[in-house]
Every structure is written in C-alpha cells, then in structure tokens.
Amino acid sequence: xxxxMREDHHEFLEIYYFTPSDFEKSGSAWPIRLGxxxxxxxxxxxxxxxxxxxxxxxxxxxxxxxxxxxxxxxGQHDMFCLFPQVTHEYMSDAHNPLRKxxxxxxxxxxxxLLERIGLNPHTPHLSGVLSPASIQLMWDFMNAxxxxxxxxxxxxxxxxxxxxxDELTGIRKPTSAQANxxxxxxxxxxxxxxxxxxEGITVERVSEHVGVERTHFTKQFGxxxxxxxxxxxxxLKMDExxxxxxxxxxxxxxxxxxxxxxxxxSFSKAxxxxxxxxxxQYRQQCRxxxxxx
Numbered sequence: 001x002x003x004x005m006r007e008d009h010h011e012f013l014e015i016y017y018f019t020p021s022d023f024e025k026s027g028s029a030w031p032i033r034l035g036x037x038x039x040x041x042x043x044x045x046x047x048x049x050x051x052x053x054x055x056x057x058x059x060x061x062x063x064x065x066x067x068x069x070x071x072x073x074x075g076q077h078d079m080f081c082l083f084p085q086v087t088h089e090y091m092s093d094a095h096n097p098l099r100k101x102x103x104x105x106x107x108x109x110x111x112x113l114l115e116r117i118g119l120n121p122h123t124p125h126l127s128g129v130l131s132p133a134s135i136q137l138m139w140d141f142m143n144a145x146x147x148x149x150x151x152x153x154x155x156x157x158x159x160x161x162x163x164x165x166d167e168l169t170g171i172r173k174p175t176s177a178q179a180n181x182x183x184x185x186x187x188x189x190x191x192x193x194x195x196x197x198x199e200g201i202t203v204e205r206v207s208e209h210v211g212v213e214r215t216h217f218t219k220q221f222g223x224x225x226x227x228x229x230x231x232x233x234x235x236l237k238m239d240e241x242x243x244x245x246x247x248x249x250x251x252x253x254x255x256x257x258x259x260x261x262x263x264x265x266s267f268s269k270a271x272x273x274x275x276x277x278x279x280x281q282y283r284q285q286c287r288x289x290x291x292x293x
Contacts, residue, residue, distance in 0.1 A: 002036065004146055012038040016145045020106075021154040029107030031161045034145055036101045039063075039092035046089030051243060052104045053114065054082035055164075057130055057138060061098035065090040067124050068191075074098065077130040079168075081119045085236055086194055101138045103161065111195050117168040121191040129171045137164045185210040186224055189217065193229070197236040198260040203229040238274050241267070245283040252279055 005014040015035035024030035032052055039061065046066075056079070063074040067088040072080065074090070082088050092098040107113075111120070118126055141160040144152055152160075188210045193201070206229060207217035221229045237259040244255045256267030271279045 001038070002146075005036075005038070010040050010043045012040075014142075014146070016142075018157060024154050024158060025107075027107065027158070028109030029105050029113050029161075031103055031105045031157055033104035034102070034141060036099075036142060038099050039097040041092070041094040041097060043092035043097060044089075045091070047087050048089075049085050049087055049239075049243075050082050050104075051084055051240065052106050053084060053110045054102055054104045055114070055119075056080050056082070056100050056102040057135060059099045059101060059135065060096075062093040062096045063091055063098045065125060068121060070122075070124070072125040072127075074125075075127065077128045077135075078125065079117075079119070079129055080125040081114055083121050083124065083195065085197075085240060086121060101135070101142065103138070103141070103164070105161065108199070113165055117165060117171070121194065122187065126171075131167070131171065134164065134167045134171075137167055185212050185217075186221060189221065189229070190225075190232075193233055193236065197233050198240065198258060200260050200262070201233070203233070234270070234274060237261075238271065241271060241279065242275070242282065245279055246286045255279070 001012065002014055005012045007013075013035060014037070015033060017033055018031055020030045020032065043063075058074050058076060058078040058080075060076055061074075062076075065072045065074050065080050065088070067082070067086055072078075074080070080090075114120065118129075137160070141164065144156065144160060189206050189212075192206055192209050203218060204214050207214040210217065212220075218229055221227075221232070225232065227235070241255055241259045244250055244258060248255075250258070252268070253264045256262075256264050259267070261267035261270065268278055271282070275282060277285070
C-alpha cells in the first residue's frame with residue numbers, strides 16, 4: 001500500500017487537489033484532482049453528481065457503473081468517465097474490490113478532449129482498453145505530484161495531464177458522431193445541454209445542433225421531459241449555482257459567470273425567482289443549517 005493513503009469507512013484513498021493557475025484556466029482543459037483508491041467490500045458511490053469531469057481507470061477488481069440511465073459492468077483495464085451535472089452511481093463487487101486511479105479536470109474543451117479518446121455522455125465506458133503505457137503515465141503523474149521534495153509547476157501538471165490523453169488516443173473507439181446516430185435527437189439535445197448549459201447556449205442553438213426546427217424541438221421536448229428546454233437549462237444552472245453556494249467560497253459574481261449569466265444582477269434576479277430567496281440569503285441559510293452544534 002502507498003504511504004500517503006488514508007482510510008475511511010469504505011476505501012483507502014490517496015488524493016491531491018490542484019489550484020489551477022490563470023495560465024491553466026486560459027487553456028482548453030486543466031487537472032483539478034488526482035487520486036488512487038482501493039475499495040473495501042462496502043464501497044458504493046452515489047447516486048450523486050459532480051461539477052467536474054472524472055476520467056477513471058480500473059486497475060483491478062469488478063463492479064457496476066450507472067450513468068445516463070445506462071448500466072455497465074466494470075472490470076480490469078476498463079476506462080469510464082463521470083460527466084458534470086449528470087447523476088452517476090458506481091459500486092464495487094464485495095468479493096473482488098475495485099482498485100482505481102483517476103483524474104478530475106475542467107475546461108471549455110473537456111468534452112472534445114474526451115471525444116478524442118472515444119468517450120462522450122452516451123458512451124461513458126470502454127471495456128478492457130487500457131494499455132500498460134497509459135496506466136504507467138497515470139502512475140508517473142501520481143508519483144510526480146506525491147514527491148514532497150519538489151512542487152510541480154502548472155506547466156508540469158499540464159504536461160502530465162495531456163500526455164495521458166495523447167497515449168489514450170491510440171485506443172479510440174467509434175466517434176461521437178457514429179455513437180450519436182444511435183441516439184434520438186431529443187437525447188442528443190439533453191446531452192448537449194447537460195454539457196454546455198453554462199456557456200450561454202440558447203434553445204435555438206440546441207435545436208440547430210440536433211438538426212430540428214426550434215418549435216418542433218420545444219414541443220417534443222416538453223412532451224417527453226415535462227418541462228420546456230428553457231426550463232431545463234434554467235434548472236441545470238440553478239442546481240449548479242446552489243451547489244457552488246453550498247460548497248464553495250466563490251463570490252456571487254464568480255458563481256454567476258460559472259453558470260452562464262452575463263452579470264450578477266441577472267443571476268440574482270433569476271435565482272430569487274426560481275429558488276424563492278436571493279443567493280446571499282440562500283448561502284447564509286445553508287451555512288446556518290450546516291453549522292456544528
């Protein structure tokens with residue numbers, strides 16, 4: 001067992017958190033967390049969502065992964081991805097516990113980066129694709145970060161991060177365009193909104209993406225999902241905003257920008273209309289509720 005691992009009730013975990021530099025955040029994608037875990041027999045994560053992308057390598061063991069109403073069996077050398085704001089759940093086989101290494105990342109081109117290695121919201125799992133070289137590159141990343149005698153620069157982090165993806169491009173499965181042909185245009189629209197909701201997209205842009213006239217898209221979306229596409233986008237933004245208010249110390253302006261609002265005023269107005277209280281009051285209520293006795 002590695003020396004920097006800590007134990008909790010369901011796993012042994014070694015994890016490192018990064019604070020991305022301005023240079024990293026000006027690029028396409030950047031690492032946020034890097035970790036390695038050994039599951040115990042009761043290991044079970046979710047159902048929950050994440051604000052980031054998580055690329056996960058299965059080194060050993062067996063388990064089950066669920067996301068986007070799909071279920072996948074996990075096994076050695078599988079690769080799977082958690083997509084932001086998409087409910088996921090995964091668990092370990094009690095008799096053959098999972099051992100995984102993972103990297104969490106963010107950035108405007110994260111989805112495109114994943115598509116280059118064959119992953120997308122409707123193909124979040126690839127079976128048995130990991131090569132010894134790709135696994136070793138993740139270990140190299142872990143070992144560089146865990147070396148207490150030197151501090152990785154932002155450029156070194158990016159080098160390690162992109163080296164992993166460069167190696168993985170050699171095992172790419174069918175393209176996202178090929179995978180999308182098996183998806184309905186409504187499913188494509190939902191996937192597109194779940195990934196790009198914070199980028200100021202409009203319903204018209206979504207309908208253009210799936211190749212359907214906007215009025216027809218809106219009508220069929222409402223019949224299928226019970227809300228309009230605009231309401232669905234708004235719900236995605238508000239869910240993320242509430243999470244950031246509850247779990248971070250980001251300023252309101254930073255949160256507004258993170259969920260796709262052009263300014264604080266429009267964000268605060270929309271938040272109060274949907275949630276019933278201003279974002280400042282919502283944060284205060286959460287802190288009061290979570291304050292230890």
